[in-house]
Every structure is written in C-alpha cells, then in structure tokens.
Amino acid sequence: MRIPLLAGNWKMYKTVGEAEELVRALLEGVGTPTDREVLVCPPFTALYAAGRLLEGTPIALGGQDMYHEPQGAFTGAVSPLMLRDVGCTYVIIGHSERRQYFGDTDEMVNRKLHAALAHGLRPIMCVGESKPQRDAGQAEDIVVAQVRAGLKDVTATQMQQVVIAYEPIWAIGTGDTATPQDAQAMHATIRRVVSEHYGEETAQSLRIQYGGSVKPDNVDDLMAQPDLDGALVGGASLKAESFLRIVQFRS
Numbered sequence: 001m002r003i004p005l006l007a008g009n010w011k012m013y014k015t016v017g018e019a020e021e022l023v024r025a026l027l028e029g030v031g032t033p034t035d036r037e038v039l040v041c042p043p044f045t046a047l048y049a050a051g052r053l054l055e056g057t058p059i060a061l062g063g064q065d066m067y068h069e070p071q072g073a074f075t076g077a078v079s080p081l082m083l084r085d086v087g088c089t090y091v092i093i094g095h096s097e098r099r100q101y102f103g104d105t106d107e108m109v110n111r112k113l114h115a116a117l118a119h120g121l122r123p124i125m126c127v128g129e130s131k132p133q134r135d136a137g138q139a140e141d142i143v144v145a146q147v148r149a150g151l152k153d154v155t156a157t158q159m160q161q162v163v164i165a166y167e168p169i170w171a172i173g174t175g176d177t178a179t180p181q182d183a184q185a186m187h188a189t190i191r192r193v194v195s196e197h198y199g200e201e202t203a204q205s206l207r208i209q210y211g212g213s214v215k216p217d218n219v220d221d222l223m224a225q226p227d228l229d230g231a232l233v234g235g236a237s238l239k240a241e242s243f244l245r246i247v248q249f250r251s
C-alpha cells in the first residue's frame, strides 16, 4: 500500500516569524495521522526554525531545491548536507519554477537526485508539460522524457526513496487544475514507464503526487484516483486552514 504524501511548497513566502506561526498552527491541527504523511518545505532561511519546532512531530521537513555538491565555492547554493543538518528528510527537485527561472535542466535534475539519495534525502522529482506542449498533443512525450532523464542511473533500491510529482505547468498557481481523469491518465503513464524500467513491484510502490492548484474543494476528487498518491501544494499550503483540509482529504 502506498501512503499518500501531502506536501506544502511554501516557495518564496514566509519570514522566520511567519513560518513559525504557520508551523505551530499546523501542529495544532494535524493530529497524529497514520494513513498519510505530511511535509512542509519552507524557504531556506526558515528551515532551521521550522525544523526545531517540527522535531519529533508527525510533520516532516523538506528543502525546495539544493545544489548537487556537498560543499564548496558555490556562492548562493545550499547543499544536501546542509539540508540534512537542519532536519530535512525530503527535497523538491526540478520544480518547474526552477526549470523556468533558474535554468535547471534534466541533467541537473538527475545530478541533484543522485546527490540527494547519496546523502539520505528523499527526492521529490517534479515533471510536467507546458500549455503549448499539451495543446500540441506532446504532454505524454514530454513527461516521459523528463522521467527517464531524471531517473538516469537510479537503481531499483534507490527508487524506494524517490517520489515523483506530476505538475502540469499550466496548472501551477493558476487555479486551473487538471481534471482527475487527465491527472490519472498521466500518473498511470508515469507508473508504466517506471514499471518498464524497474519492474512492476517498484512501480507499484512508487508514490506519484499531483501538483497544480490543489485546493480544499478539489482535493477529494483528485485523491480518489487510483494512481494519485498525494499532492504537492503551493498557494493553498500557505494558510493552515486550507492546508490542513487538504491533508485531511477524504476519498
């Protein structure tokens, strides 16, 4: 059985004080879920403070990105060791905003993925097509290519630590969600590609999150789909009330 992972990507929002306030509110409302996993990914500057509050609680901590080297003269970069040091167990890799604004390529995504695994972080690898690509009927080809390139040289054993997030770019921050049926179709495709490469057992245990304008009012329908194993949530994760409702999805 796959345990759904509900993750909040706070992007470039929340000062340290605001992050602490949100973490406290989430801890108050989250309870002790056993059938789902909860994760928050604050900005780098708030990770340490959030991590201190989250230690020993049911909410895990993750980074939004990282560089692939453990240390060195890489001004402005944050390493997997540093993420581990402040309590992270997950890291988002290849978010479409990283690909779009910071030039992250499939090759960089693959390097970061290997570095995360080497340092004991669970990577959440984001893939997804743009609107013109979907309109041109290329969505599946684009996503399959991203999955294959991102997972290059990852072993079946390592795959047990990997999460994939399908995030159609046109649905991120737009209020425009993929229909549960369209999301399901892409998730099934991703699982098939993983199965072809790693075998059915690995594919069946892989968690594939959906991301793109997940909100309290659409989460139940999305999570009812058999291949959707949680959500990567941006905007709606910035308020405790909406994120907690998403965490408490009913399917």
Ligand code: PEP
Residues within 6 Å of the ligand: 009, 011, 167, 171, 172, 173, 174, 175, 211, 212, 213, 214, 232, 233, 234, 235, 236
């Ligand atoms: C995201 O940041 O990964 C995301 C899906 O954002 P939103 O939920 O705001 O669309």
